[in-house]
Amino acid sequence: MNIRIVESKLSRDDAIFTFEHAPGEPWMHEIKAGQIVRIVDLGGNQAVDTLFFNARKPEERYSLTETMLAQGNIYLGVGTQIMSSEARPMLTIVADTCGRHDTVGGGACSQEGNSVRYGLEKRFMHCCRDNFMLGIGTWGRGMEKRDVVSNINFFMNVPVYADGKLRFEDGISGPGKYVELRAEMDILILISNCPQLNNPANGYNPTPIEYLVWDPAPSGS
């Protein structure tokens, strides 16, 4: 299964920023190169649909194929370098108590996709793509739909099998599990705390997540 658990040495008391993100809402935030962000799955099995942009030029953004190709593996975990559309490292996963995260299933649920997947009458349910649209629409600064690409689903379990089958399976996360990333460039984060109720992505009960940000440790420490 290729699961690797690495706990963080960072103390909550030293965090410079914390935020609790309710399910079903968008969130955007900038972090600086060298800062570390922790994403905490407070309730367990909560899909965190995440996109990263170069904060200086958002046309450079997360690329799932470049990220998978850089490590030759489809699952994200400790040591994964999150790669940009221009094949440059954006962030590095430095701690992880969940063990595996999805990107192949990173379509971010949408009204249109839910209609196809679950039934035409499922159009009018809240979804991640609506959160992404509301997020960038509120943020402005020239961001458009074309900037919203396929994303990472932290804490989600979408295995691919050798015969080419792909499945949404019950999560391997749990309450309090977290993933921690160090920014390798100034990063704009766009997250939808997933409202999906039609599959096990959120254990059929979307719950809040928490973010903590730390400044880089002083050199020599």
Added chain:
Amino acid sequence: MSGTLTFAHLPALAKASVPDHSTAYSPELSLWRETMPGGYHWSGLLRRGNSLRMTCGGDDANVSALFFNHEDRNERYNMPDTLKQQETAYLREGLVCYSDMGRVLCSIAKSSCPWHDTMGGMSNATVAASKYGVHRYQEHRNAMYRNAYDGFLTQLGKWGMGKRDIVANVNFFSKIFVDPDGAFKFVRGNSKKGDFIDLRFEMNTIVVLSTCQHRLDPNPDYAPVAVELECWRSGTAGKDDPCRLGLPENGRGFIQTERYFL
């Protein structure tokens, strides 16, 4: 999982917009032909109701591809949506390519090749230079080495698009699978000379292609394979089409697609 609303529930006029049967290939339906050399890039508009037949000019061909709705280029091929809707990590005959708007850009009406890769991305200048070295135009003229990323940018620019429009692509005729640890494994011999695929366009689609080698192709030599393109008048998927009937999800995808043209 399946919803309750199906094709059978549609109003008569909506049903009437769909042909009873799909059309099989025959040479008199041909509209144009063109051969893409290996390593080259191409783009064009494929109208709804036309099919693009791509035929391998040699073994181990690769065609990297992106698709955009011609009427709204913000709508484009979406790899995870395509995979999730069909619970597959690869494409084959009977499956479809979804846009991010839950519509079928094109359907795979026929394919003699059993596996088309969706996960392996595209080559770029850095990767190509480290694998094959650099052959510049100055010394090598049109035998210069090319890569898929630069080819895509070249073609997208002609349609007023660019970097922001490059997303996860399809690699037709290539196969990679994933081992139990999640690692990519490239499979040689997935396509042979003469293998073909029919992409039937269900929407007016800007098609962007590159015949550069697959990013994970272990062949150390720069040896991209030529591919013949043939556009033929197929019509759209019929009421009896396997792409429509194979999965209830795709039945709904076709309903959403056809509604767009009513």
